Amino acid sequence: MKKLVISIVLVNLLAACASEKPKETAPAPVPRAEAPGKVEEAPKGEAPRSAATTPSQTEVDPLDDPSSILSKRSVYYPFDVSVVQDADKPIVQAHAKYLSEHAKRKVRLEGNCDERGSNEYNLGLGQRRADGVKKMLELGGASSGQLESVSYGEEKPKASGHEESAWSQNRRTDLNYLK
Amino acid sequence: MFMRFIRYVSGLLLLAQVSMAGAVLNIEIIGAGEHQIPVAIVPLGGDDKLVQSINEVVTADLQRSGLFRLVDPTGKSPHEPAEVNYADWQVRGAEALAIGTVAVQPNGRIEARFRLLDVVKQTELVGQAVSSSESQIRAIGHRIADLIYEKLTGDKGVFSTRIAYVNRQGKSFRLIVADSDGDNEQVVLAHSEPIMSPAWSPDGSHLAYASFETGHAVVYVQSLYTKQRVVLANFRGSNSAPAWSPDGKQLAIVLTRDGSSQIYLVRPDGSDIRRITFSGAIDTEPNFSPDGQYLLFTSDRGGSAQIYRMPVEGGAEQRMTFGEGNNFSPRHSPDGKSFVFAHLRNGKFHVATQDFQTGQMTVVTEGGWEKKPSFAPNGKLILFASEARGRGILATVSSDGRVKQHMFTQSGDAREPVWGSNF
Numbered sequence: 001m002k003k004l005v006i007s008i009v010l011v012n013l014l015a016a017c018a019s020e021k022p023k024e025t026a027p028a029p030v031p032r033a034e035a036p037g038k039v040e041e042a043p044k045g046e047a048p049r050s051a052a053t054t055p056s057q058t059e060v061d062p063l064d065d066p067s068s069i070l071s072k073r074s075v076y077y078p079f080d081v082s083v084v085q086d087a088d089k090p091i092v093q094a095h096a097k098y099l100s101e102h103a104k105r106k107v108r109l110e111g112n113c114d115e116r117g118s119n120e121y122n123l124g125l126g127q128r129r130a131d132g133v134k135k136m137l138e139l140g141g142a143s144s145g146q147l148e149s150v151s152y153g154e155e156k157p158k159a160s161g162h163e164e165s166a167w168s169q170n171r172r173t174d175l176n177y178l179k
Numbered sequence: 180m181f182m183r184f185i186r187y188v189s190g191l192l193l194l195a196q197v198s199m200a201g202a203v204l205n206i207e208i209i210g211a212g213e214h215q216i217p218v219a220i221v222p223l224g225g226d227d228k229l230v231q232s233i234n235e236v237v238t239a240d241l242q243r244s245g246l247f248r249l250v251d252p253t254g255k256s257p258h259e260p261a262e263v264n265y266a267d268w269q270v271r272g273a274e275a276l277a278i279g280t281v282a283v284q285p286n287g288r289i290e291a292r293f294r295l296l297d298v299v300k301q302t303e304l305v306g307q308a309v310s311s312s313e314s315q316i317r318a319i320g321h322r323i324a325d326l327i328y329e330k331l332t333g334d335k336g337v338f339s340t341r342i343a344y345v346n347r348q349g350k351s352f353r354l355i356v357a358d359s360d361g362d363n364e365q366v367v368l369a370h371s372e373p374i375m376s377p378a379w380s381p382d383g384s385h386l387a388y389a390s391f392e393t394g395h396a397v398v399y400v401q402s403l404y405t406k407q408r409v410v411l412a413n414f415r416g417s418n419s420a421p422a423w424s425p426d427g428k429q430l431a432i433v434l435t436r437d438g439s440s441q442i443y444l445v446r447p448d449g450s451d452i453r454r455i456t457f458s459g460a461i462d463t464e465p466n467f468s469p470d471g472q473y474l475l476f477t478s479d480r481g482g483s484a485q486i487y488r489m490p491v492e493g494g495a496e497q498r499m500t501f502g503e504g505n506n507f508s509p510r511h512s513p514d515g516k517s518f519v520f521a522h523l524r525n526g527k528f529h530v531a532t533q534d535f536q537t538g539q540m541t542v543v544t545e546g547g548w549e550k551k552p553s554f555a556p557n558g559k560l561i562l563f564a565s566e567a568r569g570r571g572i573l574a575t576v577s578s579d580g581r582v583k584q585h586m587f588t589q590s591g592d593a594r595e596p597v598w599g600s601n602f
Binding site for chain 1: 271373375378390391394395396415416417419420433435438439440461463464477479483484504508521523526546550551594595
């Protein structure tokens with residue numbers, strides 16, 4: 001059962017990643033006007049609603065706000081590097097703040113690598129990447145009980161191909177929020 | 180000029196495609212040994228009545244090794260020494276001749292009686308009866324090929340040995356054990372999460388491996404006979420890279436429970452875990468020396484991935500590889516005199532070996548996407564993961580780099596191969 005939930009979360013995450021790209025995904029269904037007062041649960045598995053369709057709904061989880069930095073759930077690395085790059089630090093810091101304010105939320109940090117290394121070396125490198133993000137989240141106020149770090153090494157590439165365009169996408173740590 | 184090129188190619192490059200009915204892998208052989216031994220294999224009397232031709236297995240095995248030239252026996256079919264006219268075989272250039280018979284016994288078992296004859300000296304080199312159940316009939320062929328190989332080359336044959344690898348097809352992962360020719364495959368584990376780093380116990384009865392089925396890498400030890408398994412290590416973070424000691428009494432594994440990837444020793448039941456590296460770097464891919472005294476491993480403690488060696492019981496760690504590029508996945512040769520590893524240089528992975536005494540490194544493949552090399556138990560062949568036609572395949576190369584073969588699975592990518600350590 002737990003496995004199923006994790007798979008669904010993963011699908012969500014992939015959808016979110018895809019929607020960061022220029023190519024637009026299908027627009028989310030606009031909420032019907034006949035239920036104006038009702039605060040909706042953010043529908044899982046659908047594209048995030050745009051800010052325009054949910055005016056001033058303070059109870060929307062900022063995680064689900066596509067304009068929030070929290071919608072970014074991946075940090076990327078140069079080859080054989082496991083330190084979070086300056087450009088990505090604000091992402092991790094924002095998640096740290098969010099986690100410190102939402103003590104019940106838990107996040108899985110999943111380290112990944114490109115294929116230039118042995119599988120085992122990359123498993124170690126991916127773990128170091130995930131652990132680096134975990135440490136930064138803890139420094140930013142998240143508690144260790146909210147965090148789990150794992151590595152997939154090079155075993156779960158997002159992009160395939162023996163070239164930098166694929167490798168650069170695969171060198172990353174994903175922040176995967178658990179339900 | 181062009182003709183000379185053709186002659187060169189046909190002279191040096193033997194390209195044989197062995198495609199057996201029902202075989203799981205398609206095999207391509209490239210190159211040939213320097214001195215191929217001419218041998219004639221006469222199909223065993225009764226071979227044509229079997230469900231699986233033994234002759235087919237024997238000839239395919241010998242051909243794959245690259246060390247033999249098969250002399251065509253057409254027109255002559257002696258099955259007993261008395262029926263052999265040695266002049267026939269001398270004329271055809273054969274130095275050795277294999278003959279014999281095979282029959283189904285009253286109890287249903289298959290029994291082959293086989294002899295290898297020296298055509299020049301006109302003597303018997305070896306004679307043996309080999310039997311098996313009908314379902315294991317290929318094993319008879321591998322055994323005969325091993326006998327021929329051993330008698331004619333002086334090294335033990337590895338045709339009866341087994342390999343393990345991971346087959347990945349989309350999101351389906353299968354851990355597979357097969358004969359050294361890829362046939363007779365047995366699925367050890369199948370699920371939708373990655374499987375890594377299978378490692379044979381010294382007696383060939385168990386496999387240790389890392390599996391992601393619970394969401395992170397956990398090391399298991401599984402019996403190939405009962406299929407039962409135990410969790411060897413399931414700590415937070417990653418548990419991986421199992422390697423057996425030669426006596427089978429402990430394994431080296433890699434854990435991140437105390438920080439970065441470090442090497443630990445553990446008993447096969449998961450007890451008595453103790454840490455043996457303390458670098459804070461990535462220390463991984465431990466591999467025991469045949470005498471059980473040393474471990475080779477990969478570490479980035481010097482800034483980039485290189486091969487190191489340390490005494491198993493702790494002590495001074497020594498860097499083994501230097502120079503351009505990065506090095507990974509070391510494994511000792513069976514005689515302990517050298518090791519094989521994956522050498523990454525200019526964006527390409529090569530299979531390389533290094534002699535312990537001289538420190539001399541030899542690159543044995545042209546390079547490409549060649550990873551996870553391991554020696555056959557006789558040290559004459561190296562199995563590794565490669566890529567061809569956009570797919571992950573298994574490949575072997577003779578330790579001298581002369582003969583290569585590619586083994587294609589019917590579907591999916593073959594990864595993480597490892598040759599069983601016992602004959």
